[in-house]
Amino acid sequence: DGGITQSPKYLFRKEGQNVTLSCEQNLNHDAMYWYRQDPGQGLRLIYYSQIVNDFQKGDIAEGYSVSREKKESFPLTVTSAQKNPTAFYLCASRSPRVTANYGYTFGSGTRLTVV
Amino acid sequence: QQQVKQSPQSLIVQKGGISIINCAYENTAFDYFPWYQQFPGKGPALLIAIRPDVSEKKEGRFTISFNKSAKQFSLHIMDSQPGDSATYFCAASSGNTPLVFGKGTRLSVIA
Numbered sequence: 661d662g663g664i665t666q667s668p669k670y671l672f673r674k675e676g677q678n679v680t681l682s683c684e685q686n687l688n689h690d691a692m693y694w695y696r697q698d699p700g701q702g703l704r705l706i707y708y709s710q711i712v713n714d715f716q717k718g719d720i721a722e723g724y725s726v727s728r729e730k731k732e733s734f735p736l737t738v739t740s741a742q743k744n745p746t747a748f749y750l751c752a753s754r755s756p757r758v759t760a761n762y763g764y765t766f767g768s769g770t771r772l773t774v775v
Numbered sequence: 776q777q778q779v780k781q782s783p784q785s786l787i788v789q790k791g792g793i794s795i796i797n798c799a800y801e802n803t804a805f806d807y808f809p810w811y812q813q814f815p816g817k818g819p820a821l822l823i824a825i826r827p828d829v830s831e832k833k834e835g836r837f838t839i840s841f842n843k844s845a846k847q848f849s850l851h852i853m854d855s856q857p858g859d860s861a862t863y864f865c866a867a868s869s870g871n872t873p874l875v876f877g878k879g880t881r882l883s884v885i886a
Contacts, residue, residue: 664818693873700784702864702878703819710871718873750818757871763809764874766818 663687666751666767672775673738673745681736681770683751691754692734693764696720696747703750709734738772746774778802779867781877788884794852796880798865801846805867809874810839810850813862822863823850855884 664685673679685692691710695703705718709728723742728734738745748771752764780799788794798808809824825832825839825848832839838851852859862881866874 666818691871695876700878702781703876705873705875708873752818762807763821763824764811764819766811766820768818769816771816 664751664753664765664767666749666770668770669768671770671772673772674775676740678737678739679772681738681749681751681772683734683736683767684732685734685751685753685765686732687753687755687765688731689753689755689765690731692728693752693754694718694724694726694734694736695750695752697750697769698747706736706749745772747772778875779865779877781865781880783880784878785881786883788852788855788882790855790857790884790886792855792884794850794855794859794882794884796850796863796865796882797847798849798867798877799845799847800867802867802869803846804869806870807868808839808841808848809866810837811864811866811876813864813879819864852882855882857884857886860884 667682693708694706704720706724707726709715725737750769751767754764810822811819812822813819823834823837825841836853841848860883862879864879865877868874
């Protein structure tokens with residue numbers, strides 16, 4: 661089945677530590693996205709990539725970094741510069757706009773907690 | 776600046792009733808308006824979407840109504856069921872720009 665796989669499902673980070681969240685898709689989509697979800701805040705865009713080896717900052721990119729070396733993979737690193745990283749992180753990919761089933765497919769998310 | 780405003784924040788509906796969630800947008804360049812459904816601990820799933828060339832789209836019990844002049848669109852869930860209890864997000868985008876999401880509505884359908 662085609663889809664998006666996020667791992668791990670739960671992640672705990674110590675103060676001052678960098679952690680990396682994995683996102684893999686087998687949908688052959690060019691565009692991929694990272695969103696952060698906090699209670700009552702909706703989904704806020706962290707980074708996105710329209711094509712391999714290219715990515716753009718979203719609305720809340722500070723304290724985060726990404727890479728897009730392969731079409732299938734778009735990992736997100738939460739750095740120690742992110743002062744409030746506890747949240748639910750969602751990765752998504754987008755089908756081409758010309759397709760009948762145009763839209764975003766989301767992974768099941770990673771819940772990150774600072775301990 | 777919040778580009779998509781969603782209301783209400785929470786909604787309680789009796790089983791069999793109609794659930795209505797509203798969204799308003801500011802950017803007139805938006806040309807794609809989806810609704811997503813999210814269950815606890817899961818990622819959002821696309822429910823239904825509309826483009827501004829139509830005023831209404833229906834899929835089963837779910838209907839989007841779109842008012843271009845008022846810059847508003849809404850989700851109607853007919854014959855609401857307990858299994859519809861979830862958080863619903865409206866969103867909007869233009870061209871290939873990333874989706875901008877509303878803050879969500881937590882729907883509870885009670886028997």
